[in-house]
Amino acid sequence: MTATRLFGTLAHRAAILCFIAFALFPLYWLLKVSVTPNDLLYSEGVRMWPSRTTLDHFRFVLANSEFPRFFANSLIVSGSTALVSTVLAALMGYALSRFQFRGKLWLAALLLITQMFPLVMLVAPIFKILSPLGLTNSLTGLVIVYTAFNVPFASFLMQGFFDGIPSDLEQAAMIDGADRFTAFRHIILPLALPGVAATLGFVFTAAWSEMIFALMLISGSEKATFPVGLLTFVSKFSVDYGQMMAAGVLALIPACLFFLLIQRYLVQGMTAGAVKG
Amino acid sequence: MATMEIRSASKNYGTIRVLDDINLEIGDGEFIVLVGPSGCGKSTLLRMIAGLEEITGGEIRIDDKVMNALPPKARDIAMVFQSYALYPHMSVADNMSYSLRLRKTDKPTIAEKVRDASSKLGLDALLERKPKALSGGQRQRVAMGRAIVRQPKAFLFDEPLSNLDARLREQMRAEIRKLHRELGATSIYVTHDQVEAMTLADRIVAMHGGHIQQVGTPLELYDRPANLFVAGFIGSPGMNFLKGDIADRCLHLCDGRTIALPAEMPATMGEATLGIRPEHVVLSPAGETGLEATVELVEPTGHGIILHLTLAGSVFKVLTHDRRWLEPGASVSVSFPTDALHLFNAEGVRV
Numbered sequence: 043m044t045a046t047r048l049f050g051t052l053a054h055r056a057a058i059l060c061f062i063a064f065a066l067f068p069l070y071w072l073l074k075v076s077v078t079p080n081d082l083l084y085s086e087g088v089r090m091w092p093s094r095t096t097l098d099h100f101r102f103v104l105a106n107s108e109f110p111r112f113f114a115n116s117l118i119v120s121g122s123t124a125l126v127s128t129v130l131a132a133l134m135g136y137a138l139s140r141f142q143f144r145g146k147l148w149l150a151a152l153l154l155i156t157q158m159f160p161l162v163m164l165v166a167p168i169f170k171i172l173s174p175l176g177l178t179n180s181l182t183g184l185v186i187v188y189t190a191f192n193v194p195f196a197s198f199l200m201q202g203f204f205d206g207i208p209s210d211l212e213q214a215a216m217i218d219g220a221d222r223f224t225a226f227r228h229i230i231l232p233l234a235l236p237g238v239a240a241t242l243g244f245v246f247t248a249a250w251s252e253m254i255f256a257l258m259l260i261s262g263s264e265k266a267t268f269p270v271g272l273l274t275f276v277s278k279f280s281v282d283y284g285q286m287m288a289a290g291v292l293a294l295i296p297a298c299l300f301f302l303l304i305q306r307y308l309v310q311g312m313t314a315g316a317v318k319g
Numbered sequence: 320m321a322t323m324e325i326r327s328a329s330k331n332y333g334t335i336r337v338l339d340d341i342n343l344e345i346g347d348g349e350f351i352v353l354v355g356p357s358g359c360g361k362s363t364l365l366r367m368i369a370g371l372e373e374i375t376g377g378e379i380r381i382d383d384k385v386m387n388a389l390p391p392k393a394r395d396i397a398m399v400f401q402s403y404a405l406y407p408h409m410s411v412a413d414n415m416s417y418s419l420r421l422r423k424t425d426k427p428t429i430a431e432k433v434r435d436a437s438s439k440l441g442l443d444a445l446l447e448r449k450p451k452a453l454s455g456g457q458r459q460r461v462a463m464g465r466a467i468v469r470q471p472k473a474f475l476f477d478e479p480l481s482n483l484d485a486r487l488r489e490q491m492r493a494e495i496r497k498l499h500r501e502l503g504a505t506s507i508y509v510t511h512d513q514v515e516a517m518t519l520a521d522r523i524v525a526m527h528g529g530h531i532q533q534v535g536t537p538l539e540l541y542d543r544p545a546n547l548f549v550a551g552f553i554g555s556p557g558m559n560f561l562k563g564d565i566a567d568r569c570l571h572l573c574d575g576r577t578i579a580l581p582a583e584m585p586a587t588m589g590e591a592t593l594g595i596r597p598e599h600v601v602l603s604p605a606g607e608t609g610l611e612a613t614v615e616l617v618e619p620t621g622h623g624i625i626l627h628l629t630l631a632g633s634v635f636k637v638l639t640h641d642r643r644w645l646e647p648g649a650s651v652s653v654s655f656p657t658d659a660l661h662l663f664n665a666e667g668v669r670v
């Protein structure tokens with residue numbers, strides 16, 4: 043009995059370890075290449091860690107490339123997209139969760155359908171729409187497009203969180219003298235913070251790594267975001283892997299920071315004690 | 320403090336009618352208790368009064384003002400939810416003061432009112448705690464405190480004690496009674512609990528299937544139930560019913576035996592139901608006057624004994640304080656004091 047249980051635990055742990063290793067290995071490789079000097083990159087064969095390490099790639103990327111600008115552009119675009127999408131999704135999710143209205147089913151179905159199209163199909167029409175408006179080659183244009191693509195899923199995400207909050211709570215607030223929107227702000231939103239954090243994180247990372255639209259809608263390096271910027275390390279004749287990976291490592295930092303910032307809200311259990319239980 | 324009037328109010332969910340033609344007048348300071356089986360629309364009626372649920376038809380007036388289209392905040396009503404619905408991210412004090420803060424009451428007044436309410440409810444030591452660090456009874460009290468910090472026109476209670484254990488319920492019941500005497504506020508109270516209904520109510524409203532069955536003081540409902548439903552619902556254990564035909568001033572049971580009826584009851588009326596409360600049945604040793612029946616089951620409750628008899632093919636309950644008939648299988652005679660009999664016609668309406 044205990045032997046089988048021990049075996050079960052071990053197998054369980056081993057499986058988790060395997061998964062973590064599998065998931066994290068590319069990141070490890072990214073880090074490894076970014077600190078490998080150029081002359082060792084091809085000469086040492088496949089090794090887990092180079093015999094000599096260097097920070098030259100990072101120095102070069104930060105000082106001599108356009109990377110800091112890509113980085114700033116990406117921050118602006120992803121940050122704004124996350125903010126705008128989450129606000130819209132919170133309102134939408136609340137409506138989906140609490141109200142019965144005509145056409146609700148259709149609306150939900152439509153939202154789902156938008157998620158089924160491969161984005162590539164939409165590049166040309168969207169370009170056609172945005173270009174007369176002067177929104178191509180502009181960060182605002184990107185924010186609009188990203189928001190449009192992220193709001194449906196984010197709304198469902200938020201709806202799920204609102205569904206988990208008993209509607210007795212806002213009704214109690216309304217009886218206490220709040221109108222619905224005040225009740226939403228004072229009572230429901232604070233309790234939905236884990237959901238808001240998760241949505242912010244989800245949209246931020248989606249926008250942060252988006253490539254197709256950034257590539258198609260932006261020309262030139264002035265407005266390029268970082269995934270597009272990475273391509274500048276690919277020249278006609280060679281790929282500068284060291285610098286590219288160094289840029290990649292740097293690009294991981296904001297995403298990590300962002301999640302560090304919101305992880306406190308990702309903790310569940312905020313609604314404990316609200317109602318009997 | 321306020322009067323309230325409900326005029327032929329009804330409620331539909333889609334095409335389903337859950338409340339129909341509800342009429343009720345509530346006087347200033349009255350304590351009304353709504354009782355009825357699960358799903359009969361008690362909560363729905365309460366929520367319509369509070370403004371949380373739209374009114375499909377009819378009118379609800381508070382102090383002679385029609386409330387139908389007004390949002391909850393304009394009705395100035397306090398409500399205690401069955402789930403308590405405390406704000407989990409606020410301390411007990413903040414929970415109680417939320418309504419005052421919304422009304423931009425100044426700080427000293429808020430502090431004073433919260434202190435008042437918390438000392439009334441014995442919450443002084445808990446003011447800084449969050450709801451999740453409270454016991455069920457304490458949460459219930461906070462919910463009550465949240466309602467009494469402001470002086471609303473009326474209080475609504477939706478089964479506020481149903482989550483508490485029996486002892487605590489008894490204690491809270493007394494406190495609610497006391498609070499009502501102090502505040503004198505018009506109150507509507509929903510409950511499943513017989514004892515709560517009987518002890519708290521100035522008047523009881525018995526509901527069934529979306530209709531009001533009877534409105535009256537607790538003793539009126541107990542003494543003169545308007546129909547079979549109320550007769551069976553009020554009182555515990557519930558009233559016994561004997562079906563039969565009435566002829567020659569007698570009820571003829573299906574097994575051929577008869578029960579003599581008092582002079583004020585009709586001599587002939589065909590199919591009818593006779594009701595008698597378990598506590599009014601008189602027991603005597605087998606062979607003496609009355610109907611003979613067999614004891615099937617004995618339930619001692621401490622302050623009394625509930626006997627389950629079989630009479631005319633159905634269960635017949637007797638509440639007695641006499642310990643002579645504790646043996647299942649024993650034969651007893653039951654007889655009925657004539658002033659304790661209730662007669663209902665074939666439609667179930669009191670005669």
Ligand SMILES: Nc1ncnc2c1ncn2[C@@H]1O[C@H](COP(=O)(O)OP(=O)(O)OP(=O)(O)O)[C@@H](O)[C@H]1O
Pocket residue numbers: 332337355356357358359360361362363364
């Ligand atoms: N949102 C809704 N949609 C459709 N039907 C509903 C809705 N809410 C309540 N009902 C129905 O209305 C009827 C009355 O419900 P209500 O909650 O008022 O019952 P209740 O008397 O309070 O019962 P309980 O004692 O179990 O709380 C029930 O039959 C219920 O199924």
Ligand SMILES: [Mg+2]
Pocket residue numbers: 361362363477
């Ligand atoms: Mg109910």
